[in-house]
Amino acid sequence: MLTILVIWLLRKKKILLASLVASISVLIHEVSFFLMLPICCFALVVDGVSGERISFKDTLNSHLIKRISFFLILPLAVTFGVSAYQEMSGSNYHKMIFNYLDHLKFINVKVADSVASAYTVKFTDYIQDESPHFFQRVFVSKCSIFFGIPILFMMYVVYRKFEKANKYLLLLFAIVILIPLGLHAIAYDTYRIWSFPFMILFLGYWILSSGYNVTVDVSKKLSLSEILLAALAIALVSLVPSQLLDDEVERFSLVQRLLILIPLLALGTACFYKKAPM
Numbered sequence: 001m002l003t004i005l006v007i008w009l010l011r012k013k014k015i016l017l018a019s020l021v022a023s024i025s026v027l028i029h030e031v032s033f034f035l036m037l038p039i040c041c042f043a044l045v046v047d048g049v050s051g052e053r054i055s056f057k058d059t060l061n062s063h064l065i066k067r068i069s070f071f072l073i074l075p076l077a078v079t080f081g082v083s084a085y086q087e088m089s090g091s092n093y094h095k096m097i098f099n100y101l102d103h104l105k106f107i108n109v110k111v112a113d114s115v116a117s118a119y120t121v122k123f124t125d126y127i128q129d130e131s132p133h134f135f136q137r138v139f140v141s142k143c144s145i146f147f148g149i150p151i152l153f154m155m156y157v158v159y160r161k162f163e164k165a166n167k168y169l170l171l172l173f174a175i176v177i178l179i180p181l182g183l184h185a186i187a188y189d190t191y192r193i194w195s196f197p198f199m200i201l202f203l204g205y206w207i208l209s210s211g212y213n214v215t216v217d218v219s220k221k222l223s224l225s226e227i228l229l230a231a232l233a234i235a236l237v238s239l240v241p242s243q244l245l246d247d248e249v250e251r252f253s254l255v256q257r258l259l260i261l262i263p264l265l266a267l268g269t270a271c272f273y274k275k276a277p278m
Contacts, residue, residue: 002028003036003203007043011210015071022075026082033079034183035196038176039203041068046169046211083123094120114245126186137184137193146240147194151177153233154201158208165212173204191243234265 002025009018022040025032048064094116101112138144155177159170180196187193222230238261241250252260 002032003039006036006040007203007207010040010043010071011047015067019071019074022071023078026075026078030079030082031183033075034180035199037072037075038179039200039207040071042173042176042204043207044068044071045172046207049166049169086120087122087124090120090122092120123186130188131185133188134185137190138181141190143190143194146236147191147197149229150233150237151197151201153229154198156229158201158205161205162208162212165208169208173208176204177201189245192245195242234261 002021006018006021006025009015009021018040022032022036025036044067045064048061048067097119098112098116101107101115102109104112107115155174158173162170177197177200180193180200183193183196184190239254239257241252244250
């Protein structure tokens with residue numbers, strides 16, 4: 001929600017206020033560095049180069065670089081400040097946080113220790129422990145299929161929608177979508193990290209829709225491969241259960257998922273055929 005607010009402020013040219021809100025978000029959780037800041041910079045780029053026939057150099061003009069730099073100064077300072085403080089003094093607070101959480105009846109000991117560690121373990125320790133698993137988590141895991149295919153499909157949908165817009169912006173957007181996967185090098189909650197690109201996709205779609213008034217050619221039919229890929233992506237997102245942290249189990253069974261999904265698919269199919277070319 002704070003990211004939506006920051007993007008809205010940036011579009012209203014309130015860069016200082018947006019920077020302050022982004023800094024607060026980093027203080028709340030440092031993951032905002034990977035999730036919020038890249039997509040907000042993308043919003044500034046779209047706002048600054050809203051044209052179809054522009055070169056890569058135009059996307060890096062001095063005025064735009066100044067705006068991005070002005071926006072990033074405070075959040076980056078806060079990020080490095082928090083990281084430095086955690087390196088020097090973070091471990092001193094583990095027992096205090098653990099004892100506080102352990103006294104709450106709805107939080108078990110394992111969860112309390114996990115949360116306390118997440119906020120006190122040194123950043124360099126996380127990199128040392130988790131970075132060797134980066135390649136496997138991104139390219140050779142179940143998530144590479146279960147999440148990777150839907151993400152790539154949604155990226156393709158965005159490309160189809162805005163293919164007449166500036167190609168450099170679409171390439172930049174693809175990079176921004178994939179940046180959160182870099183968290184695999186410093187964190188172990190693989191399934192949660194793989195869900196982050198979906199949020200960036202929807203935010204980016206909103207930004208591009210606001211910056212480019214693109215008319216879709218409804219006379220162009222979907223190919224069989226596109227239909228099959230869409231069906232596979234929907235099935236993977238909707239029917240494959242997510243692996244939750246701390247051995248928690250999802251409450252929705254496969255039958256319940258199907259009961260929820262079937263009416264939505266029926267409605268979507270009806271709308272598609274209503275608008276589809278004859």
